[in-house]
Amino acid sequence: MIAATAIREKIRKKIFIAVMVxxxxxxxxxxxxxxxxxxxxxxxxxxxxxxxxxFTVMHAVSCVMAVVISLGTIPAEYERRTHHLxxxxxxxxxxxxxxxxxxxxxASLISHAVFMAGAAVYMISQGHASDLHRLxxxxxxxxxxxxxxxxxxxxxSLTMGKLPAGLIAGTVTLAGITAPxxxxxxxMAGGFAGKLLGAALFVxxxxxxxxxxxxxxITGGKTEMHPIFTGxxxxxxFVMIIMIYKRKAxxx
Amino acid sequence: MLKINRITKRFKEKCAVNGLxxxxxxxxxxxxxxxxxxxxxxxxxxxLGLLHPDEGTIALDKGVTTGYSPDTxxxxxxxTGRETLEYYxxxxxxxxxxxxxxxxxxxxxxxxxxxxxxxxxxxKGMIQRLAxxxxxxxxxxxxxLDEPTAGLDAMGRIEMIQLIARxxxxxxxxxxxxxxxGDIEQVCDRGIIMKNxxxxxxxxxxxxxxxxxxxxxxxxxxxxxx
Numbered sequence: 426m427i428a429a430t431a432i433r434e435k436i437r438k439k440i441f442i443a444v445m446v447x448x449x450x451x452x453x454x455x456x457x458x459x460x461x462x463x464x465x466x467x468x469x470x471x472x473x474x475x476x477x478x479x480f481t482v483m484h485a486v487s488c489v490m491a492v493v494i495s496l497g498t499i500p501a502e503y504e505r506r507t508h509h510l511x512x513x514x515x516x517x518x519x520x521x522x523x524x525x526x527x528x529x530x531x532a533s534l535i536s537h538a539v540f541m542a543g544a545a546v547y548m549i550s551q552g553h554a555s556d557l558h559r560l561x562x563x564x565x566x567x568x569x570x571x572x573x574x575x576x577x578x579x580x581x582s583l584t585m586g587k588l589p590a591g592l593i594a595g596t597v598t599l600a601g602i603t604a605p606x607x608x609x610x611x612x613m614a615g616g617f618a619g620k621l622l623g624a625a626l627f628v629x630x631x632x633x634x635x636x637x638x639x640x641x642x643i644t645g646g647k648t649e650m651h652p653i654f655t656g657x658x659x660x661x662x663f664v665m666i667i668m669i670y671k672r673k674a675x676x677x
Numbered sequence: 678m679l680k681i682n683r684i685t686k687r688f689k690e691k692c693a694v695n696g697l698x699x700x701x702x703x704x705x706x707x708x709x710x711x712x713x714x715x716x717x718x719x720x721x722x723x724x725l726g727l728l729h730p731d732e733g734t735i736a737l738d739k740g741v742t743t744g745y746s747p748d749t750x751x752x753x754x755x756x757t758g759r760e761t762l763e764y765y766x767x768x769x770x771x772x773x774x775x776x777x778x779x780x781x782x783x784x785x786x787x788x789x790x791x792x793x794x795x796x797x798x799x800x801k802g803m804i805q806r807l808a809x810x811x812x813x814x815x816x817x818x819x820x821x822l823d824e825p826t827a828g829l830d831a832m833g834r835i836e837m838i839q840l841i842a843r844x845x846x847x848x849x850x851x852x853x854x855x856x857x858x859g860d861i862e863q864v865c866d867r868g869i870i871m872k873n874x875x876x877x878x879x880x881x882x883x884x885x886x887x888x889x890x891x892x893x894x895x896x897x898x899x900x901x902x903x
Contacts, residue, residue, distance in 0.1 A: 426767040434753055505751040510811065513725045513745050514769045 427511065427521065431498060431528030436535060440493055444536045447486060451479075452543035472551050473644040479544055480643060484567050484636040485602045487537040488574045492594045494536060495529035495578035500587050503672070519668045526579040526667050533575040534568050559643045566639035566648070569656040570632045574598050576663035577630075583670055600625060601632030630659040678703045678741055678819060678850050679724065684733030686719050686874075693719040695874040696733070701819070706841070706851040708861045708868025708880070710895060716874035717854045718748070721823055724852070741819055744812035748824035748854075750804055754797035758789045758807050761796060765811045776814070783810040787840060802833025809840060820844065820851045826860050838863055862891040870898045 435441070499522060502508050511521050541564045545557055577597060581590035600607060604626060611622035634652035641648045679701040686694040694716040701707040709717040722728040724735055725745055737743070752761045759780050766776025784790055787806040799807065805825055812820055825841065826834045834857070841864045844851060853868075855861055861868060866883070869876045878898045880886075886894060 426764060430753055430756070430764055433755060437755060506747055506749065507751055509725070509727060509745065509747050510750075510765060511768060512727060513743070514765070516768060 427516075427524035428527040428531065431525055432531045432535070435494060435498070435528060435532035438494075440490070441536065441539075444490060444539050448539050448543040451483070451540075452546045472553060475551075476544075476548070476643055477640050479547060480563065480567075480640045481636060483537075483540040483544055484570070484632075484639070487533070487540050487567070487571050488598050488602055488632060489595075490536045491529075491533035491571050491574040492578045492591070492598055494532050495526075495575040496582050496587060496591050496594065498525050498529050499579060499582050518671055522579075522583060522667050522670070522672075523664070526576060526664065529579050530572045530575045533571050537568060537571045538564065556643065559645075563639040563642045566642060566653060567636055569653060569660065570601070570630070570635040573630050573635075573656050573660045573663065574601075574632070576660050576667065580663045580666040580670070583667060583672060597629055598632065601630050602636075604629075604631045604633040630656060632656075678738050679852070680734075680736045681720070681724070682734045682736070684720070684723060684730040684735060686716075686723060686728060686730050693874050694723070694730070697871070697874060697876060698733075699869050699876065699879075701850060701852060703818075703850050704848055705866040706845050706853060706864055708865040709852065709854045709871065710858070710861065710868055710880070711871035712899060714873075715871040717871060718823065719874075720871075721745075721821055721852070721854060724821060737819070742815065742817040743819045743821060744814065744817035746805075746808040746812040746820070746822045746825055748827055750808035752796045752804065752807060754795060756796055757792055757794060758784055758796065758799070758803075758810075759792045761807060762811055762814060766814050769815055771815065779814055779816075783813050786810065786813070786843070788836065800833070802829050802836060805829060805833070805837060806840060809837075809844075813844075818850060820849050821854075822851060823854045824856065825853070826855060826857055834860065858890075858892045858895055870895055872899060 502511075502525060508521065512518065541560060545560055548554065548556060548560060574594070574597075578590065578594040581594050584590075585593075607622055607626055611619050611626065613619075614622060631652060634649070635656045638648045638650075638652050640646075681697060681699050683696045683698050684694055685692065685696055697716070697720060699707075709720060711717050719728065723730050725743065753764075756764060762780035762783060763776050766779060767773075769776075771779070784792070787810045789803060789806055789810065796804065796807070805827075809820075809822065809825060812822070822841070826837050829837060838860050841851065841853070845864060853861065853865060862882070866881070868880045870878050870880060878894070880891060880894060889897075
């Protein structure tokens with residue numbers, strides 16, 4: 426009940442209007458056929474390549490949206506003192522924070538679904554309506570990375586101020602999305618910097634690999650299971666932090 | 678029903694409540710009085726279990742349940758009054774049929790029968806009355822009302838005081854925190870005047886107060902208008 430009400434509140438926020446507008450613009454651009462994406466001056470052609478690019482972009486935007494959506498929920502409950510009316514009803518902090526995190530994940534997945542609806546329109550416009558079930562499976566897989574980002578943002582917002590939580594969540598998400606670039610930088614850097622990047626890549630969730638595994642479902646490639654389980658493991662760790670961490674209900 | 682025995686609460690260097698003791702009997706309306714920073718809200722939070730005293734004990738009679746109406750209530754603006762009560766009923770673990778029944782009865786009690794109006798369209802007074810209604814869910818034995826008339830206009834205050842008087846008549850035990858001495862005098866039986874986390878004096882409406890009003894007692898006790 427707490428989660429359902431929190432989701433209802435979330436999807437009324439302006440952020441969801443932004444999600445709708447971004448989706449509409451991206452979908453319109455892609456579906457008109459007038460848009461070309463170039464890499465090194467060479468235009469990308471073919472449905473498979475274009476779909477991979479579209480999926481990568483939409484996954485990245487969804488991850489950023491998950492941070493934005495999830496960051497404010499728990500602090501807002503404490504600022505508005507809504508928690509008084511919940512915690513005095515015998516609801517434990519673990520259950521309360523768990524429900525709010527569930528709302529964050531739910532709202533983030535709804536936002537991701539809106540983006541995926543844009544991708545679906547693109548698929549249909551390209552004559553690939555019969556492959557929509559693949560997009561649905563890809564949505565489920567990529568949803569793991571969205572859930573991980575949402576849980577991370579929720580956990581950070583519970584344990585520290587909104588600004589540091591946002592900075593850390595944003596940095597981790599950016600690093601996760603651009604993991605291949607960091608791997609390239611690591612091999613180029615060497616020395617201490619290389620070791621530092623290597624350590625960061627080892628610790629941070631590789632969101633790009635989850636997205637790649639999901640994208641391969643659409644384009645018919647072989648999907649690797651390892652990134653999916655790693656994503657689930659990270660989500661589990663973040664949820665555990667949320668459930669175990671005891672926030673001071675009131676300071677004065 | 679409620680016994681507070683020498684409770685102390687410190688926040689770093691500041692002592693918000695210092696060796697506070699009082700008791701509330703069944704069926705009475707008890708007032709917590711004092712200027713800002715006197716320790717009233719900290720005391721309420723400790724009674725509710727939101728804060729734990731560093732020293733002393735808070736004892737509620739066995740099986741006593743509490744309801745709480747906050748000073749600045751916030752409710753999801755997209756819900757109606759009925760939906761809000763049903764939501765908090767569900768959070769309390771009430772069955773669907775029971776929370777529906779109680780929501781209707783409580784909305785009627787606080788004069789918010791219009792079930793279609795969203796909370797976003799409620800006035801401050803209506804939100805305060807809704808806050809009192811949610812505190813009554815599950816028919817608690819002890820009601821804790823924190824500044825229920827704060828920010829209300831004259832009509833809103835009158836309606837709230839009438840509501841508290843109705844609850845008193847219905848036999849509810851109430852702990853009331855308010856700055857408005859006239860309101861306290863109308864509905865409360867006893868109370869304490871606090872300063873710096875301690876009790877300066879106890880007030881009893883039925884006792885011989887030497888013909889002084891509560892306001893006069895308050896000013897004398899606190900030491901002039903601050």
